[in-house]
Amino acid sequence: MKYVTKLLKGNEAIGEGAILAGCRYYFGYPITPQNEIPEYMSRNLPAVGGTFVQSESELAAINLVMGAAAAGGRAMTSSSSPGVSLMQEGISYMAGMEVPAVVVNVVRGGPGLGGIGPAQSDYFQATKGGGHGDYFTLCLAPSTAQEMLDLTILAFDIADRYRCVTIILADGLLGQMAESVEVPLDYKPREYKKDWIMDGCKGRPPRIVRSLFLDPAELEKHNFHLSEKYREICKKEVRFERFKTRDADIVLVAYGTSARICKAVVEMARADGLKLGLLRPVTLYPFPEKEIRKTAERAKALLVVELSMGQMVQDVKRAVGDACPVLFKGRTGGMVFTPEEVYQSVKKIKIKDEG
Amino acid sequence: MLKTIFRKPESLKDRPTHYCPGCGHGIVHRIIAEVIDDMGARERVLSVAPVGCAVFAYDYFNFDCMEAPHGRTPAVATGLKRVRPDHLVFSYQGDGDLAAIGTAEIIHCANRGENISVIFVNNGIYGMTGGQLAPTTLIQQYSTTTIQGRDPKTAGYPLKITEMLAITPGSVFLARASVHTPKEIRLTKKYIRKSFEIQDKKLGFSLVEILSPCPVNWRLSPVASLKRIEEVVSKEYPLGVIKDIS
Numbered sequence: 001m002k003y004v005t006k007l008l009k010g011n012e013a014i015g016e017g018a019i020l021a022g023c024r025y026y027f028g029y030p031i032t033p034q035n036e037i038p039e040y041m042s043r044n045l046p047a048v049g050g051t052f053v054q055s056e057s058e059l060a061a062i063n064l065v066m067g068a069a070a071a072g073g074r075a076m077t078s079s080s081s082p083g084v085s086l087m088q089e090g091i092s093y094m095a096g097m098e099v100p101a102v103v104v105n106v107v108r109g110g111p112g113l114g115g116i117g118p119a120q121s122d123y124f125q126a127t128k129g130g131g132h133g134d135y136f137t138l139c140l141a142p143s144t145a146q147e148m149l150d151l152t153i154l155a156f157d158i159a160d161r162y163r164c165v166t167i168i169l170a171d172g173l174l175g176q177m178a179e180s181v182e183v184p185l186d187y188k189p190r191e192y193k194k195d196w197i198m199d200g201c202k203g204r205p206p207r208i209v210r211s212l213f214l215d216p217a218e219l220e221k222h223n224f225h226l227s228e229k230y231r232e233i234c235k236k237e238v239r240f241e242r243f244k245t246r247d248a249d250i251v252l253v254a255y256g257t258s259a260r261i262c263k264a265v266v267e268m269a270r271a272d273g274l275k276l277g278l279l280r281p282v283t284l285y286p287f288p289e290k291e292i293r294k295t296a297e298r299a300k301a302l303l304v305v306e307l308s309m310g311q312m313v314q315d316v317k318r319a320v321g322d323a324c325p326v327l328f329k330g331r332t333g334g335m336v337f338t339p340e341e342v343y344q345s346v347k348k349i350k351i352k353d354e355g
Numbered sequence: 356m357l358k359t360i361f362r363k364p365e366s367l368k369d370r371p372t373h374y375c376p377g378c379g380h381g382i383v384h385r386i387i388a389e390v391i392d393d394m395g396a397r398e399r400v401l402s403v404a405p406v407g408c409a410v411f412a413y414d415y416f417n418f419d420c421m422e423a424p425h426g427r428t429p430a431v432a433t434g435l436k437r438v439r440p441d442h443l444v445f446s447y448q449g450d451g452d453l454a455a456i457g458t459a460e461i462i463h464c465a466n467r468g469e470n471i472s473v474i475f476v477n478n479g480i481y482g483m484t485g486g487q488l489a490p491t492t493l494i495q496q497y498s499t500t501t502i503q504g505r506d507p508k509t510a511g512y513p514l515k516i517t518e519m520l521a522i523t524p525g526s527v528f529l530a531r532a533s534v535h536t537p538k539e540i541r542l543t544k545k546y547i548r549k550s551f552e553i554q555d556k557k558l559g560f561s562l563v564e565i566l567s568p569c570p571v572n573w574r575l576s577p578v579a580s581l582k583r584i585e586e587v588v589s590k591e592y593p594l595g596v597i598k599d600i601s
Contacts, residue, residue, distance in 0.1 A: 051437045055430070056463035063427035063460070070421050075434070093424050103536065154594020198419045198435055198443055202398035208413045209421035269363060 002185040010148040011175040014042030014104055016178040017152030018298055022189035023102070024050035025075035027064035029057055029068045032116045033172035034106035037078040046091035056243045058083040062090030062103070069094070069101045070209050072197035074156055074189075079260065080105035080172075081122050082113060084130075091165050092131030095226070096211025098196070100159035102152065103113050103137075104168040105321060106175040109334040115208040117334015118173035118257055126169045138166045138237065139284040141255040145179035153280070160192040162233055169284060173257045173306065174229065191301065215269035235263070239282035240291050244270065248277030250349055251295050253316050254305040255281050257336065262305050264339040269346060276346060289319040305342055307335075366397045368417045371447040374480075377577025379567025380408060382534045383476055383530040384415050386544040390551060391418070391443070392519025399442045402431045405452040408482040412447050426457025430463035432471045443470040443551060450491040451481050461516065464507035465560045473562040475517070478569040478589065486572035493591055497574070514593055517564045521598040528561035529555050529598040531547040535568065535584035539594070546596075553601050561601075566592055 018026070024274045026041035040054045042345060051068075055061040061077045068075040068203045073334055079087065084105045084315050092099060107122045109115040126139045138158055140151040149169060155166040198209060213219035241259075244266055247249050253264040259280040269276035279295050281288050296302055304313040320326050331337045363369060366388035377569045391397050400418040404410050406425035413420035423446070432446040453461050453475050461473070480498060481487040488498040489504060491513055495504040507509035520526050528550055532543035543565055550561040566588050568580035575583060 008579075023433045023516040027432070027434070052465070053433070053437070056459050059427065059464065060460055063423060063430035063436075066423070066437045067403070067421075067431035067436075069434070069440035070431070071440040073434075080427070090426050090427070097422070198401045198421055200399040200401065201418050206416070206418050206420065208419075210413065212410060212422060247384045280387075334528065 001187065005183055006181050006183050007178055008145055009036050009176060010104065010142070010170060011036035011260050012040050013148035013181050014078065014152045014197040015044065016183060017149035018102070018156070019048060019050070020184065020187045020189070021074065021101045021153040021156035022083070023074045023076050023156060024048065025065070025068040025073045026050070026066070026077070027053045027055050027061040027075070028079065029055050029061050030075045031080045031083045033175050034078050034104065035110060036175065037104060039108070043307050051265040059090070062087040065101045065325050066090055066099055068093055069099045070097070070198050072161070072194050072199055073153055076102040076104065078106065080106045080108045081110050083120045084122065084125070088131035089123070091137060092133050092135065093211050095135035095137065097209050098163040099209065100163050100165065102115060102155045102159055102166050102168065104170065106181060107169060107171045108334065115334040116172060118171035118307060118336060119334055120256060120258065120307040121167065121309070121311065121332060122305070123284065123306070123308060126167045127287070128316070135226055136285050138162070138164055138170050138233060138286070139170045141164065141284050142174060143259045143280065145174070145177065145181050148174060149181055153189070154189045157190055158237065164229070164231055164233070169256065171257050171339060172334070184266050198219045222258070234286040237283060238288050239288060240288040241280040241282060242314045243278040245277030245279055245282065245295055247275055249275040249351060250303060250346060251299045252276065252278045252303050252305055253292065254278065255284060255312065258307055260303045261337060261339055261342060265342045265346065268343050273345070276322065287315050287319070287355065290319045292319040293321070293323060294318055299324055300327045301327060303329055303346060303349065304348040305329045305337070310333055361492040364392045366391040366417050367415055370414060372462070373407070373411055373414070374408065375481070375571045377568055377570035378555045379478065379534045379565070382540060382544070382589045383474065383567065384412065384541065387474060388416070389549060390544060393422055394551060396443045396551070399440060401442045401444045403428050404420070405446070407449040407452050409447055409476065412461065412585065425450050425490070425571060427460055428452060429460045429469070429471070429473065429561055433464055433469045436469060436471050440470070447474045447475055448476070449482070450477045450479065450489050450569040452473070454490040454514050458516070462520065462523065464561070465520045466523040468527070468559040470554055470557050470559055471539060472554050475564040478509045478567045478568045480569050480572045482503070482572055483567050493587065496512060508532065517562060517597055520562060520588055523533060525560050526598060527559040528601050530596045531564040531566070531592060531594050533566040533584055533589060533594055535566065535581040550601070554586055558601050566594070
């Protein structure tokens with residue numbers, strides 16, 4: 001594959017990745033810090049025969065996505081925390097209807113209107129379903145502008161393959177920061193057979209796209225089916241990165257912006273002769289539980305580093321069990337830790353010497 | 356020779372109705388199906404059912420149909436139409452769906468001049484949930500959440516949303532019809548046909564509001580309900596073409 005190097009903001013890289021992935025329908029509503037995405041799509045979709053609509057609300061945006069995706073189009077929306085909360089109704093319906101789409105959340109501090117600084121406080125919403133009912137959304141967490149592009153391309157493929165909503169969980173820092181990105185020139189998105197879409201009942205029985213099952217037995221059966229799909233996703237789609245964990249006594253667990261900072265911390269510690277590593281989940285749902293457990297069995301302690309008051313740490317603790325102590329370092333509200341600050345927290349960890 | 360002069364439209368499935376005795380939805384379903392048959396459009400219809408009594412429209416319509424969250428019906432229909440501009444796309448909505456929870460979606464759909472048709476069934480009450488106040492409920496009308504009758508001081512006024520939509524430049528054809536007499540049913544059918552034809556000519560947004568009886572929640576007999584539309588409801592919501600720039 002041929003590539004061209006571009007200097008792109010993370011948000012622009014998402015737009016670029018979406019169009020490469022065959023996304024031709026974008027619907028969205030302005031909110032900081034993700035406005036470069038609708039702006040990019042409004043400028044670039046028409047040239048590839050695509051459709052951009054600035055909707056009257058995030059509610060309308062997700063439902064425009066629902067209609068376009070149900071008609072067989074590759075569709076997406078993007079927003080930031082409060083806007084993504086408004087979309088949860090539609091995301092739940094789409095999970096029930098098995099209508100695939102990509103939803104980008106460039107997370108800002110919360111709760112409520114919160115702030116516009118980078119945060120990771122929507123982890124629960126993005127990984128535990130988010131709306132009402134028994135469902136999950138697949139969740140990808142980029143940590144560079146390059147990954148904003150690469151994971152967006154992957155998100156569309158996964159969404160179509162499993163007929164699920166895929167969330168890209170970024171944050172204000174990743175969205176606004178410009179980095180050089182290798183953009184593939186001749187990427188061909190994989191097409192999936194869609195024998196369920198709304199395209200007119202010519203030569204076939206009419207189709208119904210729905211999430212309503214008033215018969216409890218029927219709804220339970222539908223939920224069993226969805227659950228089976230999530231089990232398959234958990235088996236096949238776990239993604240993570242290990243960074244110097246092989247001999248590490250202490251392993252940091254972080255994703256997205258936090259993981260970038262933690263990489264610098266690992267380098268600082270290594271320069272001082274301290275055996276520090278980083279395990280970076282790339283998929284937050286499915287969560288790399290087994291990898292974290294394995295890491296915990298070898299390490300003396302894990303330090304979970306998040307831009308929240310402690311959300312992913314719950315999943316890490318669940319994965320680790322009693323294999324080793326799990327500690328937590330968090331900043332929130334748009335405040336971001338410096339590498340030195342995280343390093344200080346690492347140095348404070350007292351490891352029991354088993355020797 | 357015997358000649359068939361009355362049959363089930365191909366655009367309707369053959370199954371027993373779940374609608375209450377005297378309900379207007381069955382009539383509206385049938386005339387939509389007749390128009391689609393007449394236009395030979397069944398295989399290219401994409402329809403959106405609302406939340407409310409008509410959520411089960413897909414149990415009767417013999418063409419592609421999907422659900423939408425409550426009130427978001429025009430947004431979902433827009434998404435369908437933007438992907439498939441040559442299909443015949445309509446949303447089917449009640450007055451709770453369209454005039455309360457979905458107010459923003461219908462206004463902006465009309466204002467963008469989305470090339471879809473909206474069938475808006477107005478029975479002035481929340482039917483499926485058991486007869487609560489709707490935005491279209493008449494003043495002094497009983498509902499289970501206004502048991503003394505709708506008092507505008509606390510519960511507001513009947514909302515004439517179709518008239519509101521008329522000021523949007525994107526709306527091309529807006530009409531209010533009723534199913535309380537055979538004459539009005541024929542007129543309703545004519546408006547629906549016109550709305551679908553406007554869409555096929557790609558002229559823009561059109562909507563047909565249909566006054567419809569809900570005898571169970573109006574606590575009237577089917578016959579008295581039809582009489583109420585004639586004598587009371589159609590006075591508040593006058594019948595006829597509200598806007599036509601097609």
